Amino acid sequence: MNLSDLRKLLRLFENSEIDELEIEQDGSRVRLKRGSPSGPPSQEPPDPIEVTSRPVSSDSEALAPGTMEDDLETSPNNRIFSSPIVGTFYRASTPKSEPYIRVGQTIHQGENLCVIEAMKVMNEIESDISGKVIKIYPDNGDPVEYGEPLFLIEISPTE
Amino acid sequence: MFNRILVANRGEIAVRIIRACKELGIKTVAIHSEADENALHVRFADRSVCVGPPPSIRSYLNVPHIISAAEITDCDAIHPGYGFLAENAEFAEMCESSRIRFIGPTPDNIRMMGNKARARRAMDELGIPVIQGSEEIVGHVDELADQAKKIGYPVVLKASSGGGGHGMRVVRNPEDFRNLFKIVSAEAAASFKDSLIYLEKYIENPKHVEIQILADSQGNLVHLGERDCSIQRRHQKLVEEAPCIDLGEDLRKEMGECALAIARDIQYENVGTVEFLFQDGKYYFMEMNTRIQVEHPVTEMVTGIDLVKEQIKITAGQPLSFSQESVRFQGHSIECRVNSEEPDNFQPVSGYITDLHIPGGPGIRVDTALLANSKIPPYYDSLIAKVIVHGMDREDAIVKMKRALNEFHIDGTKTIIPFYLRLLDHPDFIAGHYSTHFVDDMIGGLTD
Numbered sequence: 233m234n235l236s237d238l239r240k241l242l243r244l245f246e247n248s249e250i251d252e253l254e255i256e257q258d259g260s261r262v263r264l265k266r267g268s269p270s271g272p273p274s275q276e277p278p279d280p281i282e283v284t285s286r287p288v289s290s291d292s293e294a295l296a297p298g299t300m301e302d303d304l305e306t307s308p309n310n311r312i313f314s315s316p317i318v319g320t321f322y323r324a325s326t327p328k329s330e331p332y333i334r335v336g337q338t339i340h341q342g343e344n345l346c347v348i349e350a351m352k353v354m355n356e357i358e359s360d361i362s363g364k365v366i367k368i369y370p371d372n373g374d375p376v377e378y379g380e381p382l383f384l385i386e387i388s389p390t391e
Numbered sequence: 392m393f394n395r396i397l398v399a400n401r402g403e404i405a406v407r408i409i410r411a412c413k414e415l416g417i418k419t420v421a422i423h424s425e426a427d428e429n430a431l432h433v434r435f436a437d438r439s440v441c442v443g444p445p446p447s448i449r450s451y452l453n454v455p456h457i458i459s460a461a462e463i464t465d466c467d468a469i470h471p472g473y474g475f476l477a478e479n480a481e482f483a484e485m486c487e488s489s490r491i492r493f494i495g496p497t498p499d500n501i502r503m504m505g506n507k508a509r510a511r512r513a514m515d516e517l518g519i520p521v522i523q524g525s526e527e528i529v530g531h532v533d534e535l536a537d538q539a540k541k542i543g544y545p546v547v548l549k550a551s552s553g554g555g556g557h558g559m560r561v562v563r564n565p566e567d568f569r570n571l572f573k574i575v576s577a578e579a580a581a582s583f584k585d586s587l588i589y590l591e592k593y594i595e596n597p598k599h600v601e602i603q604i605l606a607d608s609q610g611n612l613v614h615l616g617e618r619d620c621s622i623q624r625r626h627q628k629l630v631e632e633a634p635c636i637d638l639g640e641d642l643r644k645e646m647g648e649c650a651l652a653i654a655r656d657i658q659y660e661n662v663g664t665v666e667f668l669f670q671d672g673k674y675y676f677m678e679m680n681t682r683i684q685v686e687h688p689v690t691e692m693v694t695g696i697d698l699v700k701e702q703i704k705i706t707a708g709q710p711l712s713f714s715q716e717s718v719r720f721q722g723h724s725i726e727c728r729v730n731s732e733e734p735d736n737f738q739p740v741s742g743y744i745t746d747l748h749i750p751g752g753p754g755i756r757v758d759t760a761l762l763a764n765s766k767i768p769p770y771y772d773s774l775i776a777k778v779i780v781h782g783m784d785r786e787d788a789i790v791k792m793k794r795a796l797n798e799f800h801i802d803g804t805k806t807i808i809p810f811y812l813r814l815l816d817h818p819d820f821i822a823g824h825y826s827t828h829f830v831d832d833m834i835g836g837l838t839d
Contacts, residue, residue, distance in 0.1 A: 318442055318459040350459040351489060375463035377441040378456060379425060 238262065304366065304384060311361055313383040319350035321370040321382065338364050338388075345383060348376060363387045392707050393417050393468045393492070397461040398432065400472030401451060402760045403777060404685075405432035408470045411699035420464045422457055424450035426768040431760040438464055445770045451475045454482055461491050468492040468706060470699075474772070477682040478505060494706045496661045496681045503657050504679040514676045517656055519649060522668065522675045524591035532572045535590050539568060545593040548572060550579035558582065561593050594675070596826035597668040599623065600635050601680075602650035603690045605701055606659045611711045614647035615690050615698075616720055618664075622814070624737065624830045629807075630814070631686035632725045633693045636785060636823040637669070646674055653679065661705050662687075662698055670826075685728065685777070688758060692724035692781040722781055723788040727796065727811045729759075729776040731767050734809040741769035742804030750798035754781045754791050757799075767804055775806070785823065789815055 245253055245264045254263045304310060315321075323331035325347055332344045339345065344356045345365075367384035370376055395418040398405045405421060409432060412419045421436035426445035433439045440460035443450030450456070452475055461469055469486050471477040471493070480501040486493040495501075504510050515521045523542045525535060539546045539562065548571060550558030558578050560571040575588055603615040619635035620628045634643070650665035653676075663681050667674040687698045696713070705711070732739050747763040759776035767775060778795050782788035793815050796808050814820050817833065 318440060318456040318463065320463055351455055351462065375440075377460070378443045378450075379441050 307386075309387050310366065311363070311385050311387055312381045313345065313359060313361070313385055315348065315376045315378060315380045315382050316357065317348055317350055317355060318378055319348040319355065319376060321372070321374050321376045322347045322349060322354075323368075323372045325354065325356070333365050333368075333383075335365055335368060338362075339385065357382075359383075359385070361385060361387060393703065395420060395437075395464065395466045395468075396494070396703070397422065397457070397464065397466040397469045397491075398436065398472065399451070399457050399469050400475055400477075401427055401430065401432060401771065403758045403774065404472040404683075406435060406760050407758055408472060408699055409435045411697060411703060414697075415700060415703060417703070420460065420466055422451070422460050424770070426766075426770055429762075429765060431762050440464060445768065447475070447770065451771075454479075454485060458485060458489050458491065461486075462489065466491060468494055468703075470494040470702070471682070473682050473685055478680075480505065492706050494661070494702050495683075496659055496663060500657060500659050500661075500663075501681045504663075504681050507678050510678060511676065513657075514653065517653070519653060519676045520674060522591050522594065522677070525589050532569055535572065535588065536565070536568050538590055540565065542590065542592045545595065547591050547593040548575045549589055549591060550575060550582075550587070594668050594670050596828065597621075597670045598635065598637060598825075599628075599666065599677075599827050600638065600646070600669040600674065601664045601666040601684075602646055603662070603664055603687070603698070604650050604654050604659070605662050605698070605705070605711060606654050607705045607711045608660055608708060609710050611714075612651045612654050612659075613711060613713065613715050613718060614650050615694050615696060615718060616643060617646065618686055618689055620686060621825055621827045622820075622830055623827055624834065628686065628728065629830060630725065630727050630811070631689050632723065632785070632788070633689040634720065634723065635669075642672070642674070649674075649676075662702050668827075685774070686726055688756060688777060688779040689724040689726045692756065692779060693720050693722060694718060695721070722783050723785045724779060724781045725785075725788045725792050726777055726779045727792060727808075728774055729778060729799070729811075730773040730807050731775045731804045732773050732807050733805050734807045737807065739769075739773040740805045741767045743767070744801060744803040746800065746802035748798065748800040749776075750778065750795040752794070752798075754788075755779075755795045756781070757795075761801070775804075789821065 252265045254261065305312060323346055332346055333339055339359050340362045341360060342358055345359050346357050347354045348357055363385040365383055366386050369381045396412050397420040398408045399422060401423065409419045419436040421433045421439040422442045423430060423433050423439055424443055424445045425441060427433060442456040442460055443453050469491055476482040477495065478501050480498040483493040483495065483498040483501060511521050525538045544565065545561055545563045548560050548562060558575060560575050562568050562571050579588060598619055598621045600617050600619055602617050604612060606612045616633060617635050617638060618631050618633045620631045622630035646667060653665055654663065662683055663679060664684050665679050666677040668677055683698060683702060691698055743766050744761060744763055747761055749757050756779040757776055761775055778799065780788050780791040780795055782791050793812065796811055799808060819825055
């Protein structure tokens with residue numbers, strides 16, 4: 233992101249009502265955040281805006297909020313594991329159990345990823361690939377349809 | 392009344408059901424396969440759930456996915472439409488045990504009438520005229536020949552596992568019986584899983600006349616007159632009309648009461664249709680369809696009654712809001728099923744709609760899920776629109792249908808509209824003199 237783009241972004245941000253904005257693009261990340269909120273508009277001086285800008289390595293593991301995700305989905309090493317059935321998505325087999333997997337964890341083909349409840353039956357959903365879980369799309373208890381993305385998995389090099 | 396209904400179907404009937412729900416203030420959930428993501432019924436519904444990949448067996452017939460879809464969207468009822476799961480008694484039962492109302496008749500009603508041979512036997516016992524026939528017999532040609540003599544020629548020999556015109560031979564003379572029996576047996580053994588043959592009286596030039604009935608859960612039953620569905624090709628209906636001009640007031644009343652007697656006997660609920668073969672003032676029970684039918688609009692046009700809304704109201708426990716005495720028939724209605732098929736050989740065609748103009752004007756109704764700039768998927772049946780007209784009389788209805796079909800413009804696929812335009816000009820059709828053989832004969836003539 234060059235200086236001209238940054239200026240445009242700042243102007244847009246100033247004129248908006250957004251409190252915080254983070255954009256990652258082409259290896260750069262920009263985060264804009266308003267200072268403490270003050271009273272009513274126009275005549276007041278603009279709130280101080282904090283700008284931080286730093287390059288981001290291309291194989292970062294944790295996902296920060298607001299990050300552009302298109303690149304991850306289209307990366308050739310990543311697969312979206314989608315729901316094979318219709319039902320309610322649960323991270324664990326019971327409300328008190330540990331989730332089957334967490335972000336960053338490695339999963340092997342045949343291991344359980346989650347449970348999808350359908351017609352009062354708890355269906356354990358097995359992974360058909362091995363790799364590292366990069367992202368979990370639905371929240372615990374969300375309804376999911378056939379083909380809905382559940383997990384983003386980075387394929388192991390041996391696949 | 393229901394809060395949210397899941398529509399377990401696609402295409403024009405799904406759109407139809409969603410429209411009825413909207414008018415009743417009921418929220419809707421559409422299900423769809425991956426091939427129907429941008430379909431009209433999905434756009435019309437309040438929510439949608441993808442239930443599987445394109446093949447019907449994995450999506451629109453996928454019972455667990457469909458019931459699960461109703462559960463995760465908090466639906467309190469499912470409307471099955473026609474085809475797919477509409478006459479699947481197990482599905483109706485599974486809905487009820489999942490605490491979801493099935494909008495249609497009871498599972499027992501469906502089962503009773505689903506076994507066609509058993510239904511016919513039951514009707515016979517009830518004293519309803521049925522086509523005289525034999526029980527299924529393996530191989531005993533002498534017994535069958537005797538029965539044929541009793542029933543009276545002409546008779547038709549049918550392979551029990553056949554259907555759609557296959558494994559059938561008409562026998563007009565006793566001398567031909569043994570020979571034709573051998574042929575049908577050979578065909579049955581070669582093509583079908585068993586070689587059970589049965590015998591029926593052959594009705595030469597019947598009309599297919601069906602009676603629409605409604606029954607609520609409180610024992611009120613009403614019939615809404617008949618539909619003439621004789622324009623069929625290979626047992627597939629193409630054109631339907633109401634009323635049947637050969638019927639007359641007395642026969643209408645008699646056949647209506649016959650249909651109601653059947654419904655009463657089996658404690659039928661919701662909408663249904665009793666199909667008869669009709670010739671020379673005599674009618675014979677053929678079968679009963681325990682669902683809303685494709686051609687329901689022609690009855691809606693002549694009676695002013697919204698059959699899909701009635702289905703929903705009946706299932707919600709409401710009594711029928713009209714009596715037999717209050718039913719009025721007005722004018723004449725015709726429906727043409729516009730199929731995405733080659734107009735000369737009826738081969739299904741899929742395509743991509745690039746330009747579309749739907750007919751309109753007085754007395755025209757078009758039930759369709761067609762959308763400009765959309766695909767016609769190859770996975771499902773070829774019915775892409777129903778053009779329905781309502782005129783003051785039959786002549787007026789025919790004039791309107793010709794106008795409407797000529798206005799209908801679709802770029803991107805072929806349709807059988809050119810066939811209908813020829814049919815509507817045919818003197819026998821115009822005179823109303825046609826039997827269930829008419830189209831097959833007409834097509835035969837054209838290809839000579």
